Amino acid sequence: xxxxxxxxxxxxxxxxxxxxxxxxxxxxxxxxxxxxxxxxxxxxxxxxxxxxxxxxxxxxxxxxxxxxxxxxxxxxxxxxxxxxxxxxxxxxxxxxxxxxxxxxx
Numbered sequence: 001x002x003x004x005x006x007x008x009x010x011x012x013x014x015x016x017x018x019x020x021x022x023x024x025x026x027x028x029x030x031x032x033x034x035x036x037x038x039x040x041x042x043x044x045x046x047x048x049x050x051x052x053x054x055x056x057x058x059x060x061x062x063x064x065x066x067x068x069x070x071x072x073x074x075x076x077x078x079x080x081x082x083x084x085x086x087x088x089x090x091x092x093x094x095x096x097x098x099x100x101x102x103x104x105x
Contacts, residue, residue, distance in 0.1 A: 010040060010043050010044045010067075010070060010071055010074060011044065011074075012040070012044050017041070017044070020037045020040055020041050021037075021041065023037035024037040024038045024041055035056050035058075036066060036070070038052075038055070038056065039052055039056065039063065039066055039067065039070070040070055042055065043067055043070075049063045049064055049067060050063075052067075
């Protein structure tokens with residue numbers, strides 16, 4: 001039986017999965033970005049927050065905070081992409097790190 005609050009489910013498209021895998025394997029990008037990419041990949045694979053915290057050497061509350069932030073970012077991005085054409089993000093903002101970067105701005 002699981003204890004604690006249920007984790008928000010994260011779902012990625014195959015393109016996002018590939019993009020995050022590339023970010024997670026990078027040795028030249030900032031460590032924080034690489035760590036967040038790993039967090040998303042491990043969370044979508046079903047790893048527990050405690051497992052992710054151990055792998056990243058982060059505290060459990062920090063993992064939970066980022067897991068929740070990313071869930072809301074993904075949710076808001078999906079809403080933005082489904083909204084009317086006038087409020088969509090410009091193509092220039094959609095390039096780069098993907099919808100995570102585009103929606104964080």
